[in-house]
Amino acid sequence: MFSGSIPALVTPFRNGDFAEADFRDFVEWQIAEGSAALVPCGTTGEAATMTFAEHFEVVRVCADQARGRVPVIAGAGSNDTRVAIGNVKAAKAAGADAVLMVPPYYNRPSQEGIFRHFEAVQAECELPIILYNVPGRTVTDIQPATMARIVKAFPGKFAGVKDATGSLGRVTEQRSGCGADFAQLSGNDETALAFNAMGGVGCISVSANVAPRLCADFQAAWAAGDTAKALELHDRLYPLHIAMFTDASPGPVKYAVAKLRPGFPGELRLPMTPASEASRAAVDAAMAHAGI
Template sequence: MFSGSIPALVTPFRNGILAEQDYRDLVEWQIAEGSAALVPCGTTGEAATLTKDEHFEVVRICADQAKGRVPVLAGAGSNDTRVAIANVHAARESGADAVLMVPPYYNRPSQEGIFRHFEAVAEATDLPIVLYNVPGRTVTDIQPATMARIVAAFGSRFLGVKDATGQLGRVSEQRAGCGANFIQLSGNDETALAFNAMGGTGCISVSANVAPRLCAEFQAAWAAGDTAKALELHDRLYPLHLAMFTDASPGPVKYALGKVRPGFPGELRLPMTEASDASRAAVDAALEHAGLI
């Protein structure tokens, strides 16, 4: 269900309110530019500052605008298992095709606690799940053995993983433990080329918000076996991948969107703030290097 370039969509605001038309326009542009799927309400979408009603309104708008042309993978994780279950139900009602779920954060459960969390979700819901392993944010790491245990217990319910550990060897470990059909998506743009070389099939991308066509062409080149073209596009995009994190995300990506799509709102919700002057300079240089401005 999931491969290629998949943007982790930003959530636009105007005067503190969800900007629905801006969001619909962003979804439409992403599909037209070749994005293979869409992720509303992930980290880049400022899910942590959305109310529950806003969260699933964003998912609903995304699914409604996509109209089945590409799958919608909705962020739905929580550090409370009961809330995570409710989120999956709400995602289904909002039109999502699958959910993206982090392990419980802040609580710092054991590996047994992580397994039992996903066991409870799987037993209470039936929407397909993509695990999201991002220890840098959750302070919780789904170890390869635990991931293999989850997949062995529930099979195709857990389609794959967005791996943002930065540990490329995990791709091989997870393929050995979870099987060759287990989807592995990079959670880091800058290592997506190497991740694919290890056996990955795509990237849930921040940069694709800004450069959807180039990111889609990069993934398509790799899938077609054109490694020279993939490397060329990787080099073209690499400064942009780094620039997206020269300040707290999504400040830089919202600034970049305003450059490539004039009029796109750059507003963020506290505690997130606009990109610094140094970050903006890095973004400008990266956009120019990529030929986007």
């Protein structure tokens, strides 16, 4: 259910408000270009700036537009366990097929606290849960032993992980601890090739917002065993992967999408700001390199 190229969708805003029509068009394009699933309201979607009502309206619109053609994985994490439980219930009501959940951030719970958090959430969640381990943002790291403990304690509840630790060795450790059926998805585009080589099955991607067909083809080539084609596409996409983080995300990716799709609003919500001149130049060069 969870593999291949999965964009962490940007959220379009117009005059500060969610731009539903633009988002519907964007979702439709992503599906047509071969994206395997969709993640609304993740980090790239500026979920941290949304109210509860906005957040799950974006999820609802995404699910409504997808109409079951690809899975919708709703961002639903919180550093408050009670809020996280409310989020997973709202995601189901909005039509999501699964939820993506970071461990509690800012609070800095212990490994025991992380386990107890997910224990409480899964008890109230009727959807598959994909863990999202991104210590660079959360300052909380789900250690491999804790991840294995979570997955083994609640069979069938935790479907996989978006691993943005940057530690490729974790793929092997997590496969050993969580089992071969536990879907490991890279959270870093630039290491997605190596991540797959270690046992990953896809990527929750920023670059797929801009180059969905190329990212989908890259993942399909690897899955088919065409490593030469996968490497060729990786090399073509690599400058774009790097350019997406030449300024605070999602500034660069929103600039790129607006450039690629005329009329798409590149507006961001504070505290996020537009990409710098140097970042825009890097994005322009990377898009030219990728041929998009």
